[in-house]
Amino acid sequence: MEKVIDNHDLAALDQRFRAALVNSLSGFKSLNLVGTRSATGATNLAIFNSVFHLGAHPALAGLVVRPDSVERHTLDNILATRFYTINQVHHGIYRQAHQTAARYARDVSEFDACGLTPEYRAGIAAPFVKESYVRLGVEFKQRIDIGLNGTVLVLGQILQIHFPEQCQCADGYLDLEKAGTLAGSGLDSYHRTQRIERLSYAKPGVPLQEVLPEYLVEPGNFT
């Protein structure tokens, strides 16, 4: 049976029930750990399910930061140091990633508390997650305050990309499934994926074809 809920029903729901419901509505989500460092050098790591692709040239990524949340430490650090890293969550680290959402005191690093390892690369003044496979070094570009609900959009340019070469296809596509990257749903659900197929560029009146994978290097263990 179809259930219909309107905005008046929504307003009357228990806050946690509503949060769980509405967080399910956009569909599956990306799962990334955002690594930052404060002006005094303290590291911070937080899981985000709101990283989104904004553009390929220049390579831009967006991030939604909720007000009054642990994510504010991330925002404060980004504004202070202008750099952050985005590290995809894979099946080997999702429990540690989830644990970074706990409200640790500001002087506690989630890297230490959750069992993940900071790693630095020249040019990016923020810690990467050593255990992650697909990782981005990002420079802060713009902050947009959303008056509708007090959230903040953080836009940044991707300056560095790290990934296992075995995961790249000949047309540039990264096979995230091969990299073990997970998808999220709601606030707390972690999912592996199983590809149905890639599809050819859509044109009016032309039947779609499956795009078969062609990897740039031979398959192998990338860990």
Add this chain to the structure above:
Amino acid sequence: MEKVIDNHDLAALDQRFRAALVNSLSGFKSLNLVGTRSATGATNLAIFNSVFHLGAHPALAGLVVRPDSVERHTLDNILATRFYTINQVHHGIYRQAHQTAARYARDVSEFDACGLTPEYRAGIAAPFVKESYVRLGVEFKQRIDIGLNGTVLVLGQILQIHFPEQCQCADGYLDLEKAGTLAGSGLDSYHRTQRIERLSYAKPGVPLQEVLPEYLVEPGNFT
């Protein structure tokens, strides 16, 4: 082997290769069909992999619209009529959904061209996709022009939610996997999902627990 690509390498890449690569970097994506109607009543339908959760109270969703793309028909209609629908793509309609990305002439409805059915509900001046299971009726709230690359963020309030009641858990969460919703990656890859687990609310020093599913109504066929 880890491969590292920096922003100078990126700028030198072939445009399509770069687009396929950079579109893979944010992780898995939501897959939704956005339904609109023009001021003169012509229907439009377009697949988006950029719908994101913006807030639960009020219930807000965001959408990235690229410039000079077929998505502009969607933007024009939203600005003209102030309403749109967001319809999750499931495994039974993903090929039709992908085909909506073709550059049809403005007087062609993607509903007709791609074999999907418009359906109207009181209160929402835009067509839903009859074949979709999880569907949102949305009122336009704000347009944000991103100067960095000419994209447009469209923010809207969710006024109506349609879903199969068998998919809702007792805590409000919608089991999108049960609804057959797919995840996307890159520009053209479609994935089923397989839940590893839901995890309890993270607190410092408290071990995480699996949240076991408890559905509000008995399982059954919801189609």
